Amino acid sequence: MTASPVRTERRGRVLEVTLDRPKANAIDLKTSIVLGDIFKEFRDDPEMRVALITGAGEKFFCPGWDLKAAADGDAVDGDYGVGGFGGLQEMRAMNKPVIAAVNGICFGGGFEWALSADIILAADHATFALPEIRSGTVADAASVKLPKRIPYHIAMEMLLTGRRLDAEEGARWGFVNQIHPADKLMEEARKLADHLASGPPLVYAAIKEIVREAEALTFQDAMNRITKRQFESVDVLYDSEDQMEGARAFSEKRDPVWKGK
Template sequence: MTSFIPTFAHAHVTRDERHVYTVTIRDAKSRNILSSAVTLSVTDAVRWVAAQADARALVFRGDGERAFIGGADIHEMAALEPQSAREFITRLRGLCDALASVPVPTIARIRGFCLGGGLEVAAACDIRLGSNDAVFGMPEVRVGIPSVIHAVLLPALIGPGATNWLLLTGENVDAGQALRWGFLQFVSEPEELDELVERTVQPIVAAGPRAVRAQKSLLRYWRDASPEAGIDRSVDAFGDAFTTDEPSRYMEPFLSRRNR
Protein backbone atom coordinates (compact mmCIF):
# COMPACT_ATOMS: atom_id res chain seq x y z
CA MET A 1 0.00 0.00 0.00
CA THR A 2 1.23 3.50 -0.82
CA SER A 3 1.32 5.42 2.46
CA PHE A 4 2.01 8.78 0.85
CA ILE A 5 -0.98 10.64 -0.61
CA PRO A 6 0.09 13.43 -2.97
CA THR A 7 -1.27 16.95 -2.78
CA PHE A 8 -3.47 18.24 -5.57
CA ALA A 9 -4.26 21.91 -6.13
CA HIS A 10 -8.03 21.43 -6.38
CA ALA A 11 -8.65 18.01 -4.84
CA HIS A 12 -8.21 16.65 -1.34
CA VAL A 13 -7.66 12.89 -1.18
CA THR A 14 -8.08 10.83 1.97
CA ARG A 15 -7.94 7.10 2.71
CA ASP A 16 -9.43 5.33 5.73
CA GLU A 17 -8.28 2.14 7.42
CA ARG A 18 -10.50 0.05 5.10
CA HIS A 19 -8.78 1.54 2.01
CA VAL A 20 -11.83 3.58 1.06
CA TYR A 21 -10.63 6.72 -0.71
CA THR A 22 -12.47 10.03 -0.79
CA VAL A 23 -11.79 12.72 -3.39
CA THR A 24 -13.14 16.14 -2.43
CA ILE A 25 -13.09 19.05 -4.85
CA ARG A 26 -11.53 22.09 -3.17
CA ASP A 27 -10.73 25.74 -3.89
CA ALA A 28 -13.24 25.80 -6.73
CA LYS A 29 -15.50 28.67 -5.63
CA SER A 30 -18.47 28.14 -3.35
CA ARG A 31 -20.29 25.82 -5.75
CA ASN A 32 -17.31 23.69 -6.80
CA ILE A 33 -17.21 25.10 -10.30
CA LEU A 34 -15.24 23.19 -12.93
CA SER A 35 -12.75 25.53 -14.52
CA SER A 36 -10.04 23.95 -16.66
CA ALA A 37 -7.56 24.16 -13.78
CA VAL A 38 -9.98 22.50 -11.37
CA THR A 39 -10.94 19.83 -13.88
CA LEU A 40 -7.33 18.87 -14.63
CA SER A 41 -6.38 18.75 -10.95
CA VAL A 42 -9.38 16.62 -9.94
CA THR A 43 -8.77 14.31 -12.90
CA ASP A 44 -5.19 13.78 -11.72
CA ALA A 45 -6.48 12.91 -8.24
CA VAL A 46 -9.02 10.41 -9.56
CA ARG A 47 -6.42 8.76 -11.79
CA TRP A 48 -4.03 8.51 -8.86
CA VAL A 49 -6.66 6.72 -6.75
CA ALA A 50 -7.49 4.43 -9.66
CA ALA A 51 -3.86 3.29 -9.74
CA GLN A 52 -3.80 2.28 -6.05
CA ALA A 53 -3.85 -1.51 -5.73
CA ASP A 54 -5.27 -1.31 -2.19
CA ALA A 55 -8.32 0.77 -3.13
CA ARG A 56 -11.69 -0.78 -2.21
CA ALA A 57 -14.02 2.09 -3.12
CA LEU A 58 -13.95 5.77 -4.08
CA VAL A 59 -16.33 8.37 -2.66
CA PHE A 60 -16.46 11.51 -4.82
CA ARG A 61 -17.85 14.75 -3.39
CA GLY A 62 -17.77 18.51 -3.48
CA ASP A 63 -16.36 20.71 -0.76
CA GLY A 64 -18.95 22.05 1.68
CA GLU A 65 -22.67 21.49 1.47
CA ARG A 66 -23.84 24.07 -1.10
CA ALA A 67 -23.05 21.97 -4.14
CA PHE A 68 -21.73 18.69 -5.43
CA ILE A 69 -20.66 20.53 -8.59
CA GLY A 70 -22.45 23.65 -9.75
CA GLY A 71 -21.38 23.20 -13.36
CA ALA A 72 -18.59 24.24 -15.67
CA ASP A 73 -17.03 27.70 -15.38
CA ILE A 74 -19.29 30.03 -17.38
CA HIS A 75 -16.75 32.86 -17.18
CA GLU A 76 -14.16 30.67 -18.89
CA MET A 77 -16.68 29.35 -21.41
CA ALA A 78 -17.80 32.86 -22.41
CA ALA A 79 -14.32 33.51 -23.86
CA LEU A 80 -14.09 30.29 -25.87
CA GLU A 81 -13.87 29.95 -29.64
CA PRO A 82 -14.35 26.70 -31.60
CA GLN A 83 -10.94 25.14 -31.00
CA SER A 84 -10.59 26.21 -27.38
CA ALA A 85 -14.18 25.04 -26.79
CA ARG A 86 -13.27 21.56 -28.01
CA GLU A 87 -10.22 21.58 -25.72
CA PHE A 88 -12.29 22.78 -22.75
CA ILE A 89 -14.94 20.11 -23.09
CA THR A 90 -12.34 17.42 -23.78
CA ARG A 91 -10.81 18.18 -20.39
CA LEU A 92 -14.19 17.64 -18.74
CA ARG A 93 -14.59 14.46 -20.72
CA GLY A 94 -11.26 13.34 -19.29
CA LEU A 95 -12.58 13.74 -15.74
CA CYS A 96 -15.72 11.74 -16.49
CA ASP A 97 -13.71 9.07 -18.29
CA ALA A 98 -11.29 8.86 -15.35
CA LEU A 99 -14.17 8.25 -12.94
CA ALA A 100 -15.75 5.66 -15.21
CA SER A 101 -12.39 3.87 -15.45
CA VAL A 102 -11.75 3.54 -11.71
CA PRO A 103 -11.55 -0.24 -11.15
CA VAL A 104 -13.44 -0.14 -7.83
CA PRO A 105 -16.95 1.15 -7.07
CA THR A 106 -17.36 4.92 -7.29
CA ILE A 107 -19.99 6.65 -5.16
CA ALA A 108 -21.14 10.21 -5.84
CA ARG A 109 -22.11 11.98 -2.59
CA ILE A 110 -24.48 14.74 -3.74
CA ARG A 111 -25.51 17.74 -1.66
CA GLY A 112 -26.94 20.94 -3.08
CA PHE A 113 -26.48 21.81 -6.74
CA CYS A 114 -25.60 19.11 -9.27
CA LEU A 115 -25.78 20.94 -12.56
CA GLY A 116 -24.45 20.61 -16.09
CA GLY A 117 -20.96 19.19 -16.02
CA GLY A 118 -21.58 18.19 -12.41
CA LEU A 119 -24.50 16.00 -13.40
CA GLU A 120 -22.32 14.42 -16.10
CA VAL A 121 -19.61 13.71 -13.51
CA ALA A 122 -22.22 12.11 -11.25
CA ALA A 123 -23.53 10.05 -14.17
CA ALA A 124 -20.02 8.66 -14.68
CA CYS A 125 -20.03 7.26 -11.13
CA ASP A 126 -21.41 3.80 -10.34
CA ILE A 127 -23.72 4.80 -7.49
CA ARG A 128 -25.35 8.17 -6.80
CA LEU A 129 -26.59 9.08 -3.31
CA GLY A 130 -28.19 12.45 -2.59
CA SER A 131 -29.73 14.55 0.11
CA ASN A 132 -33.33 15.63 -0.29
CA ASP A 133 -32.27 19.27 -0.76
CA ALA A 134 -30.16 18.45 -3.84
CA VAL A 135 -31.01 20.11 -7.17
CA PHE A 136 -30.34 18.54 -10.56
CA GLY A 137 -30.30 20.10 -14.01
CA MET A 138 -28.69 20.40 -17.41
CA PRO A 139 -29.03 24.13 -18.15
CA GLU A 140 -26.67 24.33 -21.13
CA VAL A 141 -29.31 25.26 -23.75
CA ARG A 142 -30.15 28.30 -21.65
CA VAL A 143 -26.66 29.66 -22.21
CA GLY A 144 -26.53 28.80 -25.90
CA ILE A 145 -24.72 25.45 -25.92
CA PRO A 146 -25.88 21.82 -26.07
CA SER A 147 -25.42 19.29 -23.29
CA VAL A 148 -22.68 16.93 -24.44
CA ILE A 149 -20.10 14.29 -23.42
CA HIS A 150 -21.43 12.07 -20.61
CA ALA A 151 -24.96 13.35 -21.02
CA VAL A 152 -24.92 10.46 -23.52
CA LEU A 153 -25.30 8.15 -20.51
CA LEU A 154 -28.60 9.69 -19.43
CA PRO A 155 -31.04 7.83 -21.73
CA ALA A 156 -29.84 4.52 -20.29
CA LEU A 157 -29.94 5.88 -16.74
CA ILE A 158 -33.24 7.75 -16.68
CA GLY A 159 -34.92 6.92 -20.00
CA PRO A 160 -35.19 8.86 -23.25
CA GLY A 161 -38.26 10.85 -22.28
CA ALA A 162 -36.79 12.16 -19.05
CA THR A 163 -33.52 12.91 -20.85
CA ASN A 164 -35.36 14.84 -23.55
CA TRP A 165 -37.19 16.92 -20.97
CA LEU A 166 -34.06 17.64 -18.94
CA LEU A 167 -31.81 18.60 -21.85
CA LEU A 168 -34.34 20.43 -24.03
CA THR A 169 -35.94 22.55 -21.30
CA GLY A 170 -32.84 23.27 -19.23
CA GLU A 171 -35.09 23.11 -16.16
CA ASN A 172 -34.01 21.75 -12.77
CA VAL A 173 -35.58 18.91 -10.80
CA ASP A 174 -35.45 18.06 -7.13
CA ALA A 175 -33.99 14.97 -5.50
CA GLY A 176 -37.37 13.25 -5.37
CA GLN A 177 -37.74 13.44 -9.14
CA ALA A 178 -34.11 12.36 -9.66
CA LEU A 179 -34.87 9.34 -7.45
CA ARG A 180 -38.06 8.46 -9.34
CA TRP A 181 -36.17 8.70 -12.63
CA GLY A 182 -33.51 6.35 -11.28
CA PHE A 183 -30.65 8.84 -11.41
CA LEU A 184 -30.31 8.63 -7.64
CA GLN A 185 -30.29 5.24 -5.96
CA PHE A 186 -31.22 6.56 -2.49
CA VAL A 187 -32.08 9.90 -0.86
CA SER A 188 -31.65 10.98 2.76
CA GLU A 189 -32.07 13.97 4.99
CA PRO A 190 -29.05 16.27 4.61
CA GLU A 191 -27.66 15.44 8.04
CA GLU A 192 -27.94 11.70 7.29
CA LEU A 193 -26.17 11.71 3.91
CA ASP A 194 -22.80 10.57 5.26
CA GLU A 195 -24.55 7.72 7.07
CA LEU A 196 -26.24 6.75 3.80
CA VAL A 197 -22.86 6.74 2.06
CA GLU A 198 -21.44 4.58 4.83
CA ARG A 199 -24.31 2.08 4.53
CA THR A 200 -23.34 1.67 0.89
CA VAL A 201 -19.59 1.45 1.53
CA GLN A 202 -19.86 -1.18 4.29
CA PRO A 203 -21.09 -4.10 2.17
CA ILE A 204 -18.62 -3.24 -0.58
CA VAL A 205 -15.61 -3.49 1.73
CA ALA A 206 -17.07 -6.62 3.35
CA ALA A 207 -17.11 -8.40 0.00
CA GLY A 208 -14.18 -10.04 -1.76
CA PRO A 209 -11.94 -7.31 -3.20
CA ARG A 210 -11.05 -9.26 -6.35
CA ALA A 211 -14.69 -10.18 -6.84
CA VAL A 212 -15.80 -6.55 -6.56
CA ARG A 213 -13.18 -5.45 -9.09
CA ALA A 214 -14.20 -8.26 -11.43
CA GLN A 215 -17.87 -7.30 -11.06
CA LYS A 216 -17.10 -3.66 -11.82
CA SER A 217 -15.20 -4.72 -14.94
CA LEU A 218 -18.07 -6.92 -16.09
CA LEU A 219 -20.62 -4.16 -15.55
CA ARG A 220 -18.63 -1.86 -17.81
CA TYR A 221 -18.23 -4.59 -20.44
CA TRP A 222 -21.92 -5.51 -20.39
CA ARG A 223 -22.89 -1.90 -21.12
CA ASP A 224 -21.61 -2.10 -24.71
CA ALA A 225 -21.39 -5.84 -25.39
CA SER A 226 -23.97 -8.11 -26.97
CA PRO A 227 -25.67 -10.50 -24.54
CA GLU A 228 -23.70 -13.44 -25.98
CA ALA A 229 -20.36 -11.64 -25.63
CA GLY A 230 -21.31 -10.54 -22.12
CA ILE A 231 -22.07 -14.11 -21.11
CA ASP A 232 -18.81 -15.35 -22.61
CA ARG A 233 -16.84 -12.75 -20.65
CA SER A 234 -18.79 -13.69 -17.51
CA VAL A 235 -17.81 -17.36 -17.81
CA ASP A 236 -14.16 -16.35 -18.04
CA ALA A 237 -14.48 -14.02 -15.04
CA PHE A 238 -16.10 -16.77 -12.97
CA GLY A 239 -13.30 -19.17 -13.75
CA ASP A 240 -10.64 -16.54 -13.04
CA ALA A 241 -12.14 -15.98 -9.59
CA PHE A 242 -10.92 -19.44 -8.58
CA THR A 243 -7.27 -18.74 -9.42
CA THR A 244 -6.89 -17.47 -5.83
CA ASP A 245 -8.26 -18.60 -2.49
CA GLU A 246 -10.67 -15.65 -2.23
CA PRO A 247 -13.78 -17.73 -3.02
CA SER A 248 -12.94 -20.41 -0.44
CA ARG A 249 -12.15 -17.81 2.23
CA TYR A 250 -15.35 -15.86 1.66
CA MET A 251 -17.52 -18.98 1.32
CA GLU A 252 -16.19 -20.60 4.51
CA PRO A 253 -18.35 -18.61 6.98
CA PHE A 254 -21.50 -19.53 5.03
CA LEU A 255 -20.50 -23.19 4.93
CA SER A 256 -19.74 -23.16 8.65
CA ARG A 257 -23.18 -21.81 9.50
CA ARG A 258 -24.91 -24.46 7.37
CA ASN A 259 -22.90 -27.27 8.99
CA ARG A 260 -23.93 -26.36 12.53
Protein backbone atom coordinates (compact mmCIF):
# COMPACT_ATOMS: atom_id res chain seq x y z
CA MET A 1 0.00 0.00 0.00
CA THR A 2 1.31 3.45 -0.91
CA ALA A 3 1.88 5.68 2.11
CA SER A 4 -0.22 8.82 2.39
CA PRO A 5 1.62 11.95 1.22
CA VAL A 6 0.18 13.86 4.20
CA ARG A 7 0.25 13.14 7.93
CA THR A 8 -2.26 14.68 10.32
CA GLU A 9 -2.41 14.85 14.09
CA ARG A 10 -5.09 16.34 16.32
CA ARG A 11 -3.60 18.03 19.39
CA GLY A 12 -6.57 19.20 21.37
CA ARG A 13 -8.23 21.80 19.15
CA VAL A 14 -5.18 22.13 16.88
CA LEU A 15 -4.80 20.12 13.67
CA GLU A 16 -1.20 19.56 12.59
CA VAL A 17 -0.81 18.87 8.88
CA THR A 18 2.60 17.60 7.73
CA LEU A 19 3.41 17.32 4.04
CA ASP A 20 5.43 14.08 3.88
CA ARG A 21 6.25 13.18 0.30
CA PRO A 22 9.91 12.21 -0.12
CA LYS A 23 12.27 13.34 -1.36
CA ALA A 24 11.27 16.98 -1.46
CA ASN A 25 7.61 17.29 -0.35
CA ALA A 26 6.52 18.43 -3.82
CA ILE A 27 2.76 18.58 -4.43
CA ASP A 28 1.15 16.61 -7.26
CA LEU A 29 -2.55 16.41 -8.10
CA LYS A 30 -3.17 13.47 -5.76
CA THR A 31 -1.50 15.24 -2.84
CA SER A 32 -3.41 18.45 -3.50
CA ILE A 33 -6.71 16.55 -3.47
CA VAL A 34 -5.79 14.87 -0.17
CA LEU A 35 -4.90 18.24 1.35
CA GLY A 36 -8.17 19.76 0.17
CA ASP A 37 -10.19 17.02 1.83
CA ILE A 38 -8.20 17.50 5.06
CA PHE A 39 -8.73 21.25 5.19
CA LYS A 40 -12.41 21.00 4.28
CA GLU A 41 -12.93 18.59 7.18
CA PHE A 42 -10.96 20.92 9.47
CA ARG A 43 -13.00 23.94 8.34
CA ASP A 44 -16.29 22.17 9.00
CA ASP A 45 -15.36 20.56 12.33
CA PRO A 46 -16.63 22.76 15.20
CA GLU A 47 -14.20 21.10 17.61
CA MET A 48 -11.08 22.20 15.69
CA ARG A 49 -9.92 25.80 15.92
CA VAL A 50 -6.41 26.16 14.45
CA ALA A 51 -4.42 24.42 11.73
CA LEU A 52 -0.62 24.19 11.69
CA ILE A 53 1.07 23.22 8.41
CA THR A 54 4.67 22.13 7.93
CA GLY A 55 6.89 19.82 5.91
CA ALA A 56 8.52 16.55 6.95
CA GLY A 57 12.29 16.48 7.40
CA GLU A 58 14.77 19.29 7.88
CA LYS A 59 15.50 20.41 4.32
CA PHE A 60 12.18 20.96 2.54
CA PHE A 61 8.98 22.69 3.55
CA CYS A 62 7.67 22.38 0.00
CA PRO A 63 9.30 23.20 -3.37
CA GLY A 64 5.88 23.55 -4.97
CA TRP A 65 4.42 21.78 -7.98
CA ASP A 66 5.86 18.34 -8.75
CA LEU A 67 7.46 18.88 -12.17
CA LYS A 68 8.30 15.18 -12.50
CA ALA A 69 4.62 14.32 -12.06
CA ALA A 70 3.78 17.02 -14.58
CA ALA A 71 6.19 15.46 -17.06
CA ASP A 72 4.43 12.13 -16.51
CA GLY A 73 1.01 13.59 -17.28
CA ASP A 74 -0.20 15.67 -14.31
CA ALA A 75 -1.73 18.71 -16.03
CA VAL A 76 -0.89 22.11 -14.56
CA ASP A 77 -4.52 23.07 -15.09
CA GLY A 78 -5.82 19.75 -13.73
CA ASP A 79 -8.21 19.11 -10.86
CA TYR A 80 -6.44 20.17 -7.67
CA GLY A 81 -9.45 19.23 -5.55
CA VAL A 82 -11.54 21.30 -3.18
CA GLY A 83 -9.59 24.34 -2.04
CA GLY A 84 -7.42 24.54 -5.15
CA PHE A 85 -3.67 23.95 -5.11
CA GLY A 86 -2.52 22.62 -1.74
CA GLY A 87 -6.07 22.59 -0.42
CA LEU A 88 -5.89 26.11 1.03
CA GLN A 89 -5.37 28.54 -1.80
CA GLU A 90 -9.03 28.72 -2.81
CA MET A 91 -10.76 27.11 0.17
CA ARG A 92 -14.00 29.01 0.58
CA ALA A 93 -14.99 30.38 4.00
CA MET A 94 -11.79 29.25 5.74
CA ASN A 95 -12.58 31.28 8.85
CA LYS A 96 -10.12 29.60 11.20
CA PRO A 97 -6.49 30.61 11.79
CA VAL A 98 -3.81 28.73 9.86
CA ILE A 99 -0.12 28.84 10.83
CA ALA A 100 2.72 27.81 8.52
CA ALA A 101 5.90 26.50 10.13
CA VAL A 102 8.40 26.75 7.27
CA ASN A 103 11.17 24.30 8.05
CA GLY A 104 13.33 24.64 4.95
CA ILE A 105 13.11 25.27 1.21
CA CYS A 106 9.85 27.07 0.41
CA PHE A 107 9.69 27.65 -3.32
CA GLY A 108 7.09 28.20 -6.01
CA GLY A 109 3.76 26.63 -5.12
CA GLY A 110 5.19 25.80 -1.69
CA PHE A 111 5.66 29.52 -1.08
CA GLU A 112 2.11 30.09 -2.31
CA TRP A 113 0.95 27.37 0.11
CA ALA A 114 2.67 29.21 2.97
CA LEU A 115 1.14 32.51 1.81
CA SER A 116 -2.28 30.85 2.18
CA ALA A 117 -1.66 30.72 5.94
CA ASP A 118 -2.39 33.67 8.23
CA ILE A 119 0.93 33.61 10.12
CA ILE A 120 4.31 32.34 8.89
CA LEU A 121 7.02 31.13 11.24
CA ALA A 122 10.34 30.15 9.68
CA ALA A 123 13.40 28.17 10.69
CA ASP A 124 16.57 30.23 10.55
CA HIS A 125 17.78 28.23 7.52
CA ALA A 126 14.52 28.55 5.53
CA THR A 127 14.65 30.05 2.05
CA PHE A 128 11.92 31.46 -0.20
CA ALA A 129 11.74 31.88 -3.97
CA LEU A 130 9.42 31.90 -6.97
CA PRO A 131 11.45 30.06 -9.63
CA GLU A 132 8.54 29.49 -12.03
CA ILE A 133 10.05 32.04 -14.43
CA ARG A 134 12.90 29.59 -15.08
CA SER A 135 10.56 26.74 -16.02
CA GLY A 136 8.47 28.83 -18.38
CA THR A 137 5.33 29.18 -16.29
CA VAL A 138 3.68 31.72 -14.00
CA ALA A 139 3.43 31.76 -10.23
CA ASP A 140 -0.26 32.59 -10.51
CA ALA A 141 -1.37 32.88 -6.89
CA ALA A 142 1.84 34.66 -5.89
CA SER A 143 1.33 37.13 -8.74
CA VAL A 144 -2.01 38.03 -7.18
CA LYS A 145 -1.06 37.93 -3.49
CA LEU A 146 2.54 39.02 -3.10
CA PRO A 147 2.43 42.58 -4.53
CA LYS A 148 -0.40 43.31 -2.06
CA ARG A 149 1.55 42.05 0.94
CA ILE A 150 5.09 43.29 0.48
CA PRO A 151 6.63 46.26 -1.38
CA TYR A 152 5.69 46.11 -5.05
CA HIS A 153 9.24 46.24 -6.37
CA ILE A 154 10.42 43.42 -4.11
CA ALA A 155 7.48 41.25 -5.15
CA MET A 156 8.13 41.96 -8.82
CA GLU A 157 11.83 41.18 -8.41
CA MET A 158 10.95 37.80 -6.92
CA LEU A 159 8.42 37.07 -9.67
CA LEU A 160 10.57 38.28 -12.59
CA THR A 161 13.95 36.89 -11.53
CA GLY A 162 13.26 33.94 -9.23
CA ARG A 163 15.73 35.37 -6.70
CA ARG A 164 16.04 33.43 -3.45
CA LEU A 165 15.43 35.19 -0.10
CA ASP A 166 16.54 33.93 3.29
CA ALA A 167 14.34 34.01 6.39
CA GLU A 168 15.81 37.28 7.65
CA GLU A 169 14.99 39.07 4.41
CA GLY A 170 11.51 37.53 4.42
CA ALA A 171 10.98 38.99 7.89
CA ARG A 172 12.34 42.35 6.79
CA TRP A 173 9.84 42.55 3.93
CA GLY A 174 7.01 41.38 6.16
CA PHE A 175 5.89 37.96 4.97
CA VAL A 176 7.71 36.09 7.76
CA ASN A 177 6.36 36.81 11.26
CA GLN A 178 8.99 35.05 13.37
CA ILE A 179 12.32 33.27 12.90
CA HIS A 180 13.42 30.43 15.18
CA PRO A 181 16.31 27.96 15.35
CA ALA A 182 15.37 24.85 13.40
CA ASP A 183 15.21 22.69 16.50
CA LYS A 184 12.82 25.14 18.18
CA LEU A 185 10.52 25.89 15.24
CA MET A 186 7.77 23.36 15.96
CA GLU A 187 7.88 24.06 19.69
CA GLU A 188 7.28 27.76 19.05
CA ALA A 189 4.67 27.07 16.37
CA ARG A 190 2.76 24.82 18.75
CA LYS A 191 2.87 27.46 21.48
CA LEU A 192 1.33 29.96 19.08
CA ALA A 193 -1.24 27.45 17.86
CA ASP A 194 -2.26 26.62 21.43
CA HIS A 195 -2.53 30.33 22.24
CA LEU A 196 -4.85 30.89 19.28
CA ALA A 197 -6.84 27.75 20.08
CA SER A 198 -7.63 29.19 23.51
CA GLY A 199 -9.04 32.37 21.97
CA PRO A 200 -12.53 33.34 20.74
CA PRO A 201 -13.30 31.32 17.59
CA LEU A 202 -16.27 33.46 16.55
CA VAL A 203 -14.09 36.58 16.65
CA TYR A 204 -11.44 34.84 14.55
CA ALA A 205 -14.11 33.93 12.02
CA ALA A 206 -15.32 37.53 11.85
CA ILE A 207 -11.77 38.85 11.45
CA LYS A 208 -10.96 36.44 8.63
CA GLU A 209 -14.21 37.07 6.75
CA ILE A 210 -13.90 40.85 7.06
CA VAL A 211 -10.26 40.87 5.93
CA ARG A 212 -10.99 38.56 3.00
CA GLU A 213 -14.11 40.33 1.75
CA ALA A 214 -12.89 43.87 2.40
CA GLU A 215 -10.06 43.38 -0.08
CA ALA A 216 -12.53 44.02 -2.91
CA LEU A 217 -14.45 46.82 -1.14
CA THR A 218 -13.88 50.46 -0.33
CA PHE A 219 -13.33 51.25 3.33
CA GLN A 220 -16.79 52.78 3.71
CA ASP A 221 -18.54 49.92 1.93
CA ALA A 222 -16.78 47.43 4.19
CA MET A 223 -17.72 49.39 7.32
CA ASN A 224 -21.32 49.63 6.16
CA ARG A 225 -21.49 45.88 5.69
CA ILE A 226 -20.07 45.33 9.17
CA THR A 227 -22.44 47.74 10.94
CA LYS A 228 -25.42 46.35 9.02
CA ARG A 229 -24.34 42.81 9.93
CA GLN A 230 -24.11 41.78 6.29
CA PHE A 231 -21.15 39.51 6.96
CA GLU A 232 -22.45 36.14 8.15
CA SER A 233 -19.69 35.68 10.73
CA VAL A 234 -20.27 39.15 12.19
CA ASP A 235 -24.01 38.54 12.45
CA VAL A 236 -23.37 35.25 14.27
CA LEU A 237 -20.85 36.91 16.61
CA TYR A 238 -23.10 39.80 17.63
CA ASP A 239 -25.89 37.41 18.71
CA SER A 240 -23.59 34.89 20.38
CA GLU A 241 -23.11 33.69 23.94
CA ASP A 242 -19.39 34.36 23.48
CA GLN A 243 -20.07 38.06 22.88
CA MET A 244 -21.83 38.28 26.25
CA GLU A 245 -19.21 36.08 27.91
CA GLY A 246 -16.44 38.46 26.85
CA ALA A 247 -18.22 41.42 28.45
CA ARG A 248 -19.02 39.48 31.64
CA ALA A 249 -15.48 38.17 32.00
CA PHE A 250 -14.08 41.67 31.64
CA SER A 251 -16.42 43.12 34.25
CA GLU A 252 -15.81 40.19 36.61
CA LYS A 253 -12.03 40.39 36.11
CA ARG A 254 -11.65 36.77 35.05
CA ASP A 255 -10.58 34.84 31.98
CA PRO A 256 -13.42 34.25 29.52
CA VAL A 257 -14.60 30.75 28.66
CA TRP A 258 -15.20 30.61 24.93
CA LYS A 259 -17.77 28.13 23.64
CA GLY A 260 -17.83 29.10 19.99
CA LYS A 261 -21.54 29.76 20.07
